[in-house]
Amino acid sequence: MSHSERIQARFQCHFDKFGLDVDLNLPGSGITAIFGHSGCGKTTLLRCIAGLQTAKGHLSVLDELWQTASHSWPVHQRPLAYVFQETSLFPHLSVRKNLLYGYRRVPAEQRKITPEQVYDWLGLTPLLDRMPARLSGGERQRVAIGRALLTSPRLLLMDEPLSALDQQSKQDILPYLERLRDTLAIPVLYVSHSTAEVARLADHIVMMERGQVVAQGPLQETLARTDHPFRLEEDAGVILNGEIAEVDDRWTLCKVVFDGGELWLRHHDHLSSGMSVRVQVLARDVSISLHEHKDQSIQNLLPATVDHIAREVVPGISLVRLLAGGTPFLARLTSRSVHRLQLTLGGQVWMQIKSVALAD
């Protein structure tokens, strides 16, 4: 991808007790998750990109220079849309009129997305004549996202768009966001501190801590690094892409094949053979043995090679990266186990995977 197809953002800004200092080089398509604990500077970063927060720096979005040392486009000149946790709709306008509000203000020749496309992607057709007061939280957010898209932005910023929703509404809206990811040509920067959302939606990830970027890169590769995932603590783990190869109705299981082997997981009604799926395997669910022990309850046993050992990531705990074919896995072991098994780089072992979950 050439420079003109990427997003490059360098910002420095300081408050009394907080400083943001970041240098980002992001893809110009797909969903990039901006991930980190509360207060690490995620919202401040988005505000810098939007021009809402004054910061020193440089920003280029695809082929446009939005900010340099000598000039900065003001907020209203930056062709982006921003969806917040609780975006407010105009209460006196119907859903349709809310959606078309921004659309009508965009000159016809600059419109890249039609209302019909947005209604379809976000399932909005049945809601068009409703008033906002009669929408659920999840429906309201879908309308807010639709309204944002109808301004034909070059960049979509989403700041914890699901965090005000209950669990069920989150589950209901996620498939729409996946659909947008797979259909939209517009890059999305998606702030979240939910590992589940990131695992499911993102293609690329930026991990932040105390105003700085501690890791950035493609999701799978970045999550499989051993130098920072301990920061994810219990959530450290990998994502792999696979395909459903077999459904076993008798045991309510299905088999996912991936580059490196196959895994069995619980069957869900919406899964069928041939479907592509994202699977999450947490480091704490992977143990290692030197031999293939078939006489035990764990059914996912995979041969793998030890690729890297990060010792004592926290006292007493080590993180081991393993390769099954081309696919990396992480195992979170006690340092004593690493010592007792005499694990060495390149050693052949068996991974015992206690739990495999669909990220989708």
Ligand SMILES: Nc1ncnc2c1ncn2[C@@H]1O[C@H](COP(=O)(O)OP(=O)(O)OP(=O)(O)O)[C@@H](O)[C@H]1O
């Ligand atoms: N205008 C401001 N003046 C002073 N301090 C600020 C200002 N805006 C943000 N901060 C501080 O900057 C830090 C980063 O805030 P920010 O909202 O960017 O974090 P965040 O990662 O988005 O957090 P959360 O996940 O809780 O939304 C916080 O300590 C916050 O108090």
